[in-house]
Amino acid sequence: MKTILGLDIGGTKILGVLYDLDGKELAREKKKTKANEGLEVVMSQIYKVIDALKSFEDAQILAIGAGVPGIVDDNGTVAFSPNIPFRDFTLGKKLSERYEVPVYVGNDVNVAMYGEYKHLDSxxxxxxxxxxxxxxxxxxxxxxxxxxxxxxxxxxxxxxxxxxxxxxxxxxxxxxxxxxxxxxxxxxxxxxxxxxxxxxxxxxxxxxxxxxxxxxxxxxxxxxxxxxxxxxxxxxxxxxxxxxxxxxxxxxxxxxxxxxxxxxxxxxxxxxxxxxxxxxxxxxxxxxxxxxxxxxxxxxxxxxxxxxxxxxxx
Amino acid sequence: MKTILGLDIGGTKILGVLYDLDGKELAREKKKTKANEGLEVVMSQIYKVIDALKSFEDAQILAIGAGVPGIVDDNGTVAFSPNIPFRDFTLGKKLSERYEVPVYVGNDVNVAMYGEYKHLDSxxxxxxxxxxxxxxxxxxxxxxxxxxxxxxxxxxxxxxxxxxxxxxxxxxxxxxxxxxxxxxxxxxxxxxxxxxxxxxxxxxxxxxxxxxxxxxxxxxxxxxxxxxxxxxxxxxxxxxxxxxxxxxxxxxxxxxxxxxxxxxxxxxxxxxxxxxxxxxxxxxxxxxxxxxxxxxxxxxxxxxxxxxxxxxxx
Structure with a gap:
């Protein structure tokens, strides 16, 4: 089944939701961010969320989107995050290479308000x-x-x-x-x-x-x-x-x-x-x-x- | 010769400049706006500026742009102008019908700053x-x-x-x-x-x-x-x-x-x-x-x- 994955990477927890192409929720997974344990632990928590959702029935993930607190550029590089140890970190590229799909990374408030916009009246x-x-x-x-x-x-x-x-x-x-x-x-x-x-x-x-x-x-x-x-x-x-x-x-x-x-x-x-x-x-x-x-x-x-x-x- | 006409319609004067397609100035014309003499006089002043420039050698005007003080919508309708008696006035349509060319009408500051942008670094x-x-x-x-x-x-x-x-x-x-x-x-x-x-x-x-x-x-x-x-x-x-x-x-x-x-x-x-x-x-x-x-x-x-x-x- 063709799916799209949405991630909300917060300072305390990471929420991932798997959607079908019509926006229907298929599954969700939540893990602690463990931000104070360093970058590698945070990334492994993110991978765990994605991998758990990837194993949902016969899910084929076509694209991943993610919101992260902090400053994010057009290429999905996180210049700085106040709560997570991302510093000039190429998060978008990392995820894209690992899962071989296009990845969008944006600022968490930007991403959430875009979600409200699409929900309310696009x-x-x-x-x-x-x-x-x-x-x-x-x-x-x-x-x-x-x-x-x-x-x-x-x-x-x-x-x-x-x-x-x-x-x-x-x-x-x-x-x-x-x-x-x-x-x-x-x-x-x-x-x-x-x-x-x-x-x-x-x-x-x-x-x-x-x-x-x-x-x-x-x-x-x-x-x-x-x-x-x-x-x-x-x-x-x-x-x-x-x-x-x-x-x-x-x-x-x-x-x-x-x-x-x-x-x-x-x-x-x-x-x-x-x-x-x-x-x-x-x-x-x-x-x-x-x-x-x-x-x-x-x-x-x-x-x-x-x-x-x-x-x-x- | 193919030309484009730029108009700056101000509260006291109307300036028109005829350009060739590379942005070279060919001719200019200035008239008083006569804003206190009412809408018809203002329009006749605008027409005089355009007609004078139209008679420049063998000028064929392909499009007209104009800046006007006040609130202008996407269709070139001036909702209100503080200095000129335009009230919900379809200026763009009027000019477009009379001269049979596409016409752009915008707020004067918008238009001028766009000009600066194109001049400085577009x-x-x-x-x-x-x-x-x-x-x-x-x-x-x-x-x-x-x-x-x-x-x-x-x-x-x-x-x-x-x-x-x-x-x-x-x-x-x-x-x-x-x-x-x-x-x-x-x-x-x-x-x-x-x-x-x-x-x-x-x-x-x-x-x-x-x-x-x-x-x-x-x-x-x-x-x-x-x-x-x-x-x-x-x-x-x-x-x-x-x-x-x-x-x-x-x-x-x-x-x-x-x-x-x-x-x-x-x-x-x-x-x-x-x-x-x-x-x-x-x-x-x-x-x-x-x-x-x-x-x-x-x-x-x-x-x-x-x-x-x-x-x-x-």
Whole structure:
């Protein structure tokens, strides 16, 4: 049977899904990345995932797609990954030689948002932006139906300045969107407010969730009319709205997909607030021409986008 | 002789240039736009320019290109122009029917920056951004060697937010780049400083120049070590640098062209300052991969871009 393999290579786990040529899932396999055990161990974990799926019935793999955190060039070389020991590593070439099939490797957020695009609406819209709120803030640019990466790093929406002289960002710069709208920035803001002595459900929720606040906890506190939760959501919408309004002026796309765990947990409630703030910044008449939607695939977006990008190579 | 006609339709004048198929200028014609006399007068002025050039020797016009201030869609319909009485006006169709040739109509800044791109480096670079400092701040996006306009209005770099809660912009929004880096914003800043009682050459220069300060006057004051001029140039470079750094993160282009009268008057002196500020905002490693250059064609960019875009239709 002719199949295509999608891989989502993350900092903690590797997910592989085998699809038939119509995009139907046939099998899946998950392994730990073991990133701290070095490059060779990581590669052997990737091979194990692929080999397990290859043995599925009479699967003949025609192409492989993969998303990886970090900077990836057009040839599938990973210049740098923040979580995995890839440094100028020719991942695409390695996989292609080993399995003798065409291989697509892209940045994980690019690949996942491309998956959302293909899932949501790839026929009606050709110019689409995806913006993703995770630990950081990332994005993807789709132009004429194709993923645009410029010289490799395009779509870093988290690192557009929204506030000159503003908050410091993990990248070293000042005023980046990511310093306001990432999960990391949100948690930092909540902790600061709690330290100041503000009363909020987040005290208990943070204890329950452990080191990292869950997206669902933000929703829970918001639904319980927690005042700090309302402030956090409004603040997130504010800065996201500034960015989204600017992006509408920059790209005038047909559709914008807002993705990530927090977005999916808050859904239309957050989307409406973001749209409302964007109207303050988009040029007259433009907002009405753009469709806004929340992502739907959650953790499945990566493998599905990888499958789609692999299929494009055939 | 086979020719192509480029038109630059401005708020005060219409410039037409006739080119041969190798881009050599054969003849030019200029008329007042007479925008305040209404649509029919404007159209008759445009026809006069074209007809005058059409009568050049044995010119056979194969295609017409035109740049117009305002919002233009893919079909050459001008949705709105701030200076000319075009409202949902099918300019492209009108010209195409009258002269029986293919006609390209685009936004004036888009068209001019495309002209700069073709003039400067259209072979080496495929992904290029042009950012233009004029009365406002505009831009153009070139992807895969083609002008990208999204749904019509892409490239409005003047209306990306650089400062949340910042200065009010003519568009109604707050914190737009245009509110800091346009000629209008610069003149406003200078007037405010003079009103505060600051001593500067700009007092005399403004009187000499009349209502609008000339770009050459900014250069003159800067070269004379005028303190306010230095401040104005540094402030311009600061906000342009924030925008340019963000744009590098968003598009990761191969080249960025900084254009407009002020840019051409200040040249590399301004460009170096902008690049230096951009480094504070672009992600690590990206600035080194982008070529920065100042525009070169000045007022000729519009007709030349129009010619190039018309030629693409053949």
């Amino acid at each position: 026929r009606a819209s050709k110019h689409v932006l995806g913006i993703f709120i995770g630990t950081g803030v990332g994005g993807a640019i789709i132009i004429d139906g194709k993923l645009y990466t410029g010289q490799g790093s395009a779509g870093e929406f988290g690192h557009m300045v929204v506030s000159a002289d503003g908050a410091y960002c993990g990248c070293g710069a000042q005023g980046c969107l990511e310093a306001y709208a990432s999960k990391t920035a949100i948690q930092k803001y909540i902790l600061k407010q709690l330290t100041k002595g503000r009363k909020s459900m987040f005290s208990d929720l943070l204890e329950e969730d452990g080191a990292v606040l869950k997206s669902s906890s933000i929703r829970k506190a918001y639904d319980a009319h927690d005042e700090l939760a309302k402030e956090v959501v409004d603040r997130l919408a504010r800065y996201m709205g500034i960015a989204v309004g600017s992006l509408v002026n920059l790209y005038h796309p047909e559709m914008m997909i807002i993705g990530g765990g927090i977005t999916e947990a808050l859904g239309d409630l957050l989307l409406e607030k973001i749209i409302s703030e964007s109207r303050q910044h988009a040029m007259p008449g433009l907002m009405e021409t753009v469709n806004f939607t929340v992502s739907e695939l959650a953790d499945e977006a990566g493998v599905f986008g990888a499958y789609q990008l692999a299929q494009n190579m055939l | 072979r080496a670079s495929k992904h290029v951004l042009g950012i233009f400092i004029g009365t406002g701040v505009g831009g153009a996006i070139i992807i895969d060697g083609k002008l990208y306009t999204g749904q019509g209005s892409a490239g409005e770099f003047g209306h990306m937010v650089v400062s949340a809660d910042g200065a009010y912009c003519g568009c109604g929004a707050q914190g737009c780049l245009e509110a800091y880096a346009s000629k209008t914003a610069i003149q406003k800043y200078i007037l405010k400083q003079l009103t505060k009682g600051r001593k500067s050459m700009f007092s005399d220069l403004l009187e000499e120049d009349g209502a609008v300060l000339k770009s050459s006057s900014i250069r003159k004051a800067y070269d004379a070590h005028d303190e306010l001029a230095k401040e104005v140039v540094d402030r311009l470079a600061r906000y342009m640098g924030i925008a340019v750094g963000s744009l590098v993160n968003l598009y990761h282009p191969e080249m960025m062209i900084i254009g407009g009268g002020i840019t051409e008057a200040l040249g590399d002196l301004l460009l170096e300052k902008i690049i230096s500020e951009s480094r504070q905002h672009a992600m690590p490693g990206l600035m080194e991969t982008v070529n920065f250059t100042v525009s070169e064609l000045a007022d000729e960019a519009g007709v030349f871009g129009a010619y190039q875009l018309a030629q693409n239709m053949l």
